[in-house]
Amino acid sequence: VMLEWLARVLWAAASLAVRAYCAVLAVGREASRAWVNARERALFGRDPREALRRSRERLALEKRPAHVAFVFARPRYVRCEKAAELACLAAVHGARTVTLFDDTGLLKKQITTILGHLSTYVKQADLGCFQFVLNTANGQHYVDATETKSHTVMVHVVSQEESRRVVATAATEVALQKPRQLETRGTAYETLADDISDATRIGSVVFTEPEVVVVFDDYTIIPNFFPWHIRLSEFFWAGRPDRFGALQLEDVLRGYAHTEKRFGV
């Protein structure tokens, strides 16, 4: 009994040490971000246009992701204003598809609010050249449909409901239309896989593979996010979203630009 008690005490001490270590790392990371954000604001004020312009100029990358996904892993991290801001930031850095995901579908329920925030941010940050289209399984919503813009940015607003269903729906479609393609022997599975990829849709829009997935979570737990599409995505766990801004996204994009897609090739 005493030995068992001793083992439990030692285990509790080890667990506490792990938690303390992770807590220290998290606090350090948040403090660093807060300091960086405060310094940026002090130097350049709160002008979003200026912040975005500097962000774009600062980041001269050869490789930029065309599709960036932001995953809000905890319900209390879901913020429409932050989601709108992140969509704009990703668009400024070259992304033409942005995905906003949360497990429980809170973002989908607040489409109108996100639309409002997007509209405000577009005006404040002078992003009039971008046409933001909010795409859900039920339809599309335009920030400003009155005039044609230079760049269209597709913003998918999704939840875990679509995450796996799109694969099942696409596979069913392929099975009905191309029953002879249902062959996986040898390298034949590649044709089936390509057909399924081409058939996965959110509403009427084909859902592509995100190159970068930013997960707002306190733990490195794999989110229930579009398992078919994340085979080569670079994941970045970013903690709290309210401390994630232009500078942090730049770090993520720099990290992405320096990775190699290998499989040893």
Next chain:
Amino acid sequence: ASAGCVGGGTHPQKARRMLTLVASAAYLVVVVPAAKVVRLLVIWVLSQGAIPRHVAFIMDGNRRFARKKHMGSVTKGHSAGFSSLQMVMKNCFDLGVKELTVYGFSLENFKRKEEEVQFLMKLAEDKLRVITSPENRKAAEQNGVLIKFIGAKELLPKSLQECISVAEDESSPKLVEMNVCFAYTSRWEIAVAVEQIAKEGGNITSEAISKKLQLSPPDILVRTSGEHRFSDFLLWQGAQSVFMVHDIFWPEYSFWNLVSAILYYQWALPEISRRKAVNMNA
């Protein structure tokens, strides 16, 4: 020339030899047993918390390890990687992990250089012959290790396919499971599940796909080499698993890395359980 040479060496040389002998003896008598005791102690303490049932590994970094250690050839890195796998298997089973899955060879790896691919096939074949030798087979049966190969086996050389079928003996009593993903990708696994459901005439739903997959969800997914991507491994099953990335190469993976992964898992477990409950209710 012989001045100072007594009994085959000078005094400093003798002293150095004596010191080496004493150090070796001390290492064998004190350090090695102490390390074993510490290891047993750590396993005992760790088992007070929840031990993950299934741990999966993406064994990344063999070639970079070979380059780092100036081994001359990347194939030596793969051999070092196999030794590391044996040690990790032992550590996992000592810790009480019931299922171990490793990403041995991806379907995408066939695009590598021909000589490297052939070496990997040969390495797998040689190691399987060792594992399935009579003495090792008996040990595996006594310990209840069930080995399964998951992947497009028809793409592998015939000789390797024969070795795999020998190694996959379903009749042995199963206490622990070792899954080796060879010529595998997660999309291949999902496509096979879709094919099976379609041929059986069932509806292709996400639940049906989950039931047809060949691998169970892991509790921890470990990747070495510091890369934060899944490389088409356990994509469907990996949701709500802890993802541990270690910034070391696979041949450098040690018992202490595994301990840190399990401690982190134990810390995150309440949150994982909460999310799984929420998802089930949803």
